[in-house]
Amino acid sequence: MTEFLFPDMPIEELLAKAKSLLHVDFSQALKISLSAAQRALQEHNNQHYASAMLYAGTSAFHQGDLLSAEKYLTQALNHFQHKHKSDEQIDALITIGHIYRDQGKYDYAHGMFTHALYLSREHQNPEMEADALNGLAGIYHYQGDYQKSIEALEIALPIRERLGNPAKTAAVLNNLGQSYTQLGEYFESLMYLTKGHQIISQTQHEPRIEGASLVSIGNLYKDLGDYDESLKFFKEAISVGERGKTPIITAVATENLGEVLRLRGHTREALDALQKSLDLSRKLGYQPGVINSLISMANVYHWQGNHKLALTTFRDALTLSRQTNHREGEIDALIGVGKQLLAARKGHEALDYLNQALQLAEDSKRKKSIASIHSCLAECYEILGNPRAALEHFKTFHKIDQELKSEEGERRSRYLKMRFDLERSEQRAEMYRMQNETNELARKAAEALVHERTQELEQAQVEIVTRLAIAAESRDDVTGAHTWRVGRNAAMLAQEIGLPREEVEIIRLAARLHDVGKIGIPDSILMKHGVLTPEEYEHMKTHTIIGGRILSGGKSRLLQLAQEIAVSHHERWDGRGYPFGLLGETIPLSGRIVAVADVFDALTHRRPYKQAWSLKNALEELERHSGTHFDPRIVQAALKVFNTLKIVTEDAPEL
The missing domain is CATH 1.25.40.10 (Tetratricopeptide repeat domain)
Known part of the structure; x- marks a missing residue:
């Protein structure tokens, strides 16, 4: 096999050394394991040989040498069957299961993971049980049974959390x-x-x-x-x-x-x-990688109009997907073949592939794929001269497409909230790494650097949400500069009523996020030309709650104030606003300021449902609603600072 390493070291210590290097230095662990295996063979010690082969196979697997890993682990399992060292036998079953998975041998992999699960439960080994469940979940995932994959993982997760790995x-x-x-x-x-x-x-x-x-x-x-x-x-x-x-x-x-x-x-x-x-x-x-690469390459050829090469490549991917029972790849390859045949006007051949794809996609509940297939089937039946069938498939496509679009608003708002959490997670991780690199002599300098980096990362978070707020607002604002102007106006009002300079600058930034929740409102409501129905208006009002949810959990004054503004800027001084009907000074001051800044900008700039008002008329409207809609103190400040304001819709800087 290989030359002896550490020839004077007892084989038990040699095996312990190899095991300790697993997940630390796979290359060295492999060398020591193979040396230990050679020693074990000379000593005719099957148990030591099996352990050495297990460590060698694990090392080779993590280095990407699947063939060698399979060979070593097969040797380990053959010898474990005689000596039955249960924990290491289960470990070998799980690792070779992962190898079979990566090779696309899903039936073999399923058998290994199932056997490992049985043994781990029989020997009451929760750590191996969780590993086996995780392995099975991967097989279910590749075979398109995502719900079954989730069920296995939901059993494994609390075990893993309890064990503390x-x-x-x-x-x-x-x-x-x-x-x-x-x-x-x-x-x-x-x-x-x-x-x-x-x-x-x-x-x-x-x-x-x-x-x-x-x-x-x-x-x-x-x-x-x-x-x-x-x-x-x-x-x-x-x-x-x-x-x-x-x-x-x-x-x-x-x-x-x-x-x-x-x-x-x-x-x-x-x-x-x-x-x-x-x-x-x-x-x-690594067969899944081969399949996915072929499908992506075929899609490039399709986009380039090289349908002959695309068809050949999709068929190669389809053959390999079926050989390995890779359900995701099979669905995508079937759709790809169908599209190439449609491009060649071969309707009957395309129909067969697309129907196969539809059955598999429906079984896997892949909604986007199902919609795409119905769109292709509509085109297929049109080619075949069956307009009634084409219409039915187009209606189904349109229905699913509308369902997907109707989910878009809530999906986007949830996405923003979790994206924001991910940015905070990365911020904490960066701080953790930096703090771990410090020592006593450099601690003060490191803490200053951590503080600086925290501010940079916080600003990056604000930039993300600000750009998303602009994306939301730009759907119903001529220039997309509304968010910037509201921030400017709010800062002018805050300064006029005597807030400290630092608070004024925080409000300038935080106010720009006031309507970030509009990302969760459908275009059909947000851009409607005309009066909203009562149901549409109630839906529109939810943008305050959505915005608050997106911005929730911030630790800085800036993000906390942004959340406060997002939720409260549609409250009214007389208690008739939304979402909570707050009255007078129970409304946060920031919300009262932005309420005036927002309405003033809305009045003086064109919207889908109105033309821009003159400065004089806009100020008169603010004064008319002083004490009912708006805080009288904020209105007086607005009459003073906005009176000479030049209204230019293109005055926002590049963001």
């Missing part, structure tokens, strides 16, 4: 996030991924776990259409994979990077990344 807890949380992403449950997905990412950022961990977490978060942002953010996570995952010498993570992250580049229209860069991923996945024997 942060890295493995994070792995379960990450897998839960992946399954919820596939189901389109983005709030739940980001909740789990955020929690897992926070744990990983603050603890010792394996590169494979960190890389998988980064890829999962990147995939979520990809599904949400936030390609810039997804690219950031995929690039970081590639770096983790290369630093940690975990090539499977590098392959997965590179494939996803290529897919995002494709979605952004960067076809040359996309094909370069996808070819790298394909080559690396083939070298590793």
Whole structure:
């Protein structure tokens, strides 16, 4: 096998040394394990040989050498069957299950994980039970049974949390996030991924776990259409994979990077990344990576109009998906083949592939895929000269598409809240890392640096939410500058009534987030030309609560004030406002200030339902509602500071 290492060390100590290096230095652990195995063979000690092969297989697996890992672990299992050292036997079953999973041998993997689960429960080993459940969940996920995957993970999670293994807890949380992403449950997905990412950022961990977490978060942002953010996570995952010498993570992250580049229209860069991923996945024997790379490459060819090459590539992916029972890949490949046949006007052939895809997608509850297939089927029946069937499929597509769009508002508001939490998690992780690097001599300097970095990260959070507020507001404002002007106006009022300079500047920023909750209001209501119905008006009013929820949990004065403003800026002095009907000075001062600043700007600028008012008429309107809608003190300040204000809709700076 290999030359002896530490020839004078007793084999028990040699095995202990190899085991201690697992998850620390896989290369050295492998060398020592193989040396121990050679010693055990010479001593005819099956138990020691099995342990050495287990450690060697585990090391090879984490280095991406699946074939060697499979060979070593098979040897370990053969010898464990004679000596039956239960914990290590279960460990070997679980690890070889992961290898079979990565090789696309899902039936074999399922058998290994199921056997490991049985033994772990028989021997009352909760740690191995959780590992086996996590492995089974991965198989269910690849086979498209996301609900079953979630059920297994929800059993594993409390076991992991109770045992106190942060890295493995994070792995379960990450897998839960992946399954919820596939189901389109983005709030739940980001909740789990955020929690897992926070744990990983603050603890010792394996590169494979960190890389998988980064890829999962990147995939979520990809599904949400936030390609810039997804690219950031995929690039970081590639770096983790290369630093940690975990090539499977590098392959997965590179494939996803290529897919995002494709979605952004960067076809040359996309094909370069996808070819790298394909080559690396083939070298590793990592079949899911091969399948996904082929499908993404075929999509590039389709986009380029090279339907012949796209068809060949989709068919290659379909063959491999069926050989390995990779349900996700099979669905995507079937849709891809169907689309290429439609492009060639081969309706009957396309119909067969699309119907197969529809059955699988419905079984997996992949709503976006189902909608896409019905759209293709409508085109297919149109080619076949069956307008009635084409219309039925188009109606079904339209219905699902509307359902997906109707979920968009709440999805976006939940996404913003969890995105905000993720940014705070990254802030805490950055502080943790910096604090861990300090020593007594540099503590004061480090604390100053931590404070500075905290301020930078807090400003980054504000920038994220501000840009999202602008995105929401720009749907019903001619220039999208309303948020900036409200901040300016609110600062002018705050200064006029005598608030301290620091508070004035905080209000200037916080007021810009007053309508961030509008991201959760449908365009059909927000941009309606005309009077809202009572039901639509009630829906519109919820933007205050949505905004408060998005901004909740902030530790800084800025974010706390922004939440206060978002919730209270539609309250009225006479108690007839919303959402809580607060009266007089029970309304936060910040809300009273922004109420005047917001209405003044709305009056003096054009909206879909009205033209801009003159400065004179707008000020008269504020005065008319003093003591009913508005705080009289704030109105008097407005009459003074706004009287000479130049109203220019294009005066907002670049944000």
